[in-house]
Amino acid sequence: MIKRLQEKVGKLLREKKVALVIGYEMAGDGISTTPCFIEREDEVERLVWNEHCVYNLSRYLIETRELASSPSPKIGVVAKGCDVKSIIGLIQENQIKRDEVVIIGMECEGQFDVEGERQFKVEGLKLKDKDKDKDKEGKLLEKCKACEVHIPKVYDLLIKDDRNSGAPEPQSPEVNAYAQVEELEGKSQEERWQYWKKEFARCIKCYACRQVCPLCFCPQCIADQTLPQWISPSPSLKGNTTWNIVRAFHLAGRCIDCGECERACPMKIPLRKINKKLGKEIKEMFDYEAGLDSEAKPPLADFKLEDPEEFIR
């Protein structure tokens, strides 16, 4: 699979179809991967593909889009099914153009929790072949357990998984994607508040969640504004809750659940639990799911006469 990926990328670069390819390379620890930018054909050997390609590289499309807008060259991006959803989101919100991006879709069986894996290696444990499948279940990222897009919905090139020779896997997972959200919904209002209060109190306002989010592309974030200063920059609890609520709300109906915010959070605040909740509500109220159709109108930029309003007096 890696070989074919490298060949295809080499071909794209050789034929000058793309100026740059954003992909994954091995990181220094020899376990995880790190994003890499390939500009020359002889660099393609750096590209890898494994279970640790967790990062959503479409984030870099915003930063490289100036490069893509010059006449012919395009940007190639290695993307999993979930990453393609955010590319669709970016096209939908007029941040990039479809014809400026070459999507190198990867068939993905699910990604592993990098930290779990690292711990595993450091502790010197070895996997036996027969345990591998069992172990995979345990280490699989939460988001991957309920994945519906093992094969990206949109792509220019598809790199198939060699291990799957037969028909593609059924795309309907049995896992309830909203299990964690529902668990929290079942609690009382006070319990929920105590839970989130504790989580938000840990926030250090590093804004890693924003920096890593493929859909946080505002030229100036409200957190950086000083007139008015919406989010207090002081090293206190002030503003923590406001920031976390606003961040989530700004992604309502846009979040494609790549889980990057939660992964990047140094304080391990369960941000996906909020994003998922908003996704669930938007699906229920407005029958809309983010990242599926680049032609659709975003749900909060649209309305219907019969929208729910039982909460209004």
Added chain:
Amino acid sequence: MTESREPNTEQQEEWQPKIIGFLCKWCSYAGADLAGGSRIPYPANIRIIRVPCSGRVNPLFVLKCLENGADGVLVSGCHPGDCHYSEGNYYARRKFAVFKKLLEYLGVDPRRFQVSWVSAAEGEKWAEIVKTVVEEVRAAGPNKQLSAPVDKCSGAPVKRKHLKND
């Protein structure tokens, strides 16, 4: 008169809810004006901020009000179909439907954020709504959830404390 931003816990019976109202200039603000002009009594706990449209109200405004010590926020606009800008209140409706669900999920008391449609002719309705909202917020008590912790002596935000079990 100096006013403490902190809810007065010692004199609980004297505590009065402080509510911020964001009123659309074309309907609800005129409705509130009519209530005043018609001398319909309603509680003075609401501080009104006039906005061009309920669609102008950013959920961030609501959060900032609560963070800065308001006990409740009421957003009021034109009835669907009556918006001066044709569709502003429809967008507002979607936005606040989602926002309300989010606050509820985070465990914020739902009584603290309310939305209403009040037309320019509904002075009576406006007075009724303010009465109900004030009573509900009064029942909810001082806003200790979202208002930022304030140091009792200096009034400055409380410094981060080392949190156990984290």
